[in-house]
Amino acid sequence: MGHDLPQPRAVLGGLPAYKPGKPPTPVAGLTAYKISSNENPYAPLPSVLDAVRCAAERMNRYPDMGNTALREALSTYLGVPAEWIACGTGSVAVLGQIVDAMCDAGDEVIYAWRSFEAYPIVVALAGAFSVQVPLTKEHRHDLPAMAAAVTDSTKVILVCTPNNPTGTIVTDTELRTFLGRVPPHVLVVIDEAYLEFGTDPAAPDALALLHEHPNVVVLRTFSKAYGLAGLRVGYAVAHPEIAEALRMTATPFGVNLLAQEAAVASLAARDELEVRVKDLVAERDRVEAGLAEQGWVLPPSQANFVWFPLGEDTPAFAAACEEQALTVRPYAVDGVRATIGEPEASDRLLDIAAAWRAARH
Structure with missing residues (x-):
């Protein structure tokens, strides 16, 4: 862009882009789940x-x-x-x-x-x-x-x-x-x-x-x-x-x-909503227990997601999820965040996590 044209502020050039959770990738024969944006899976009351x-x-x-x-x-x-x-x-x-x-x-x-x-x-x-x-x-x-x-x-x-x-x-x-x-x-x-x-x-x-x-x-x-x-x-x-x-x-x-x-x-x-929150917390506890049983050592979550501190393996794990029509949220080479959503999505996450560990241990 020539300097005789309007120039946006220089700070924008160095701004990290906010990355929204990607939409789920369709895979033949599988229901796609998006667990990348920490959304509540329930329809509105x-x-x-x-x-x-x-x-x-x-x-x-x-x-x-x-x-x-x-x-x-x-x-x-x-x-x-x-x-x-x-x-x-x-x-x-x-x-x-x-x-x-x-x-x-x-x-x-x-x-x-x-x-x-x-x-x-x-x-x-x-x-x-x-x-x-x-x-x-x-x-x-x-x-x-x-x-x-x-x-x-x-x-x-x-x-x-x-x-x-x-x-x-x-x-x-x-x-x-x-x-x-x-x-x-x-x-x-x-x-x-x-x-x-x-x-x-x-x-x-x-x-x-x-x-x-x-x-x-x-x-x-x-x-x-x-x-x-x-x-x-x-x-x-x-x-x-x-x-x-x-x-x-x-x-x-x-x-x-x-x-x-x-x-x-x-x-x-909020009484009705609290029931849903309790269900999500119970589902988070189920996922954490399942992952711990597989041998994963994850930070204890108090949110509606779990964190896999995968370091350099982050992109590969996210890709393994993507292949199974499960969209998670990778963070560079720090880790992967997976939202607690539908139980079916949690089951698939547990299956992928188990296969991942089995392939590496």
Whole structure:
């Protein structure tokens, strides 16, 4: 492209591409399963679908820019004032709002690596600088190293728990110690996209930490446990001045009419949704037990996926799955993430994993 033409920002040239889960590859005689995007395998609840259908009749009108009904419903559910809540088009968009609200060009954002692959993208787009702190050999956040990485330029720290893609958590005790070491002017984002799948009693009580620390933000989504991935709605809970800043950096009218109605209806139907979450957790436990029996040593998952730390074997294992019409999510030469979905997909994953190990041992 000649320099007499419009030039996009140079930062885009070095931006890592966000890789969505590939669609399943058809293989003759096999049902294809996509377990690469951490989607909820269940169809929408009838009550949620009804709310969306009703809302669709008004889609010639703008949605409520203030997300009033949704913030009120979340306020009741979470036991925090509505002014503490900011919404966006999925938690990834709210993450972008946080970085846009807090960072000037050259400011630093600390996060573990490997973690959610959108982190380096939203940081770079804001003109900020990523400080990636390697996970421990147990595939967990190294919170002492992250605290030690804080400089005068640090504005935000991202803590993903359960961590995507490794499924590991930080404990409440670890996070409390960490918050005691982080300067109070540095914003700490506790990214809990997979919170509902966790059963470990040692996991953090993020809302309690939020009440105790004005520099904490809790980030959550309706995409995973609530099964609204296709509608894009997430939210942050923060102290009022931070929440207000996040509403200022949001795309106006971003959370659409259908998404707002579906999220409110989902909160009302959470007893039904909890049954589904429990079923997915039981399926995850079954898959983990089956893999352990085969001899795999995987990090214990508190999310709706399992992590195979395969290193250089990552592309080959993903290809072996692809040949059996099972689409998993490979991460370069770090490992493969496999979503817990339909039991049939889990059975096929277990079969492929068993054959893989048998061929190598």
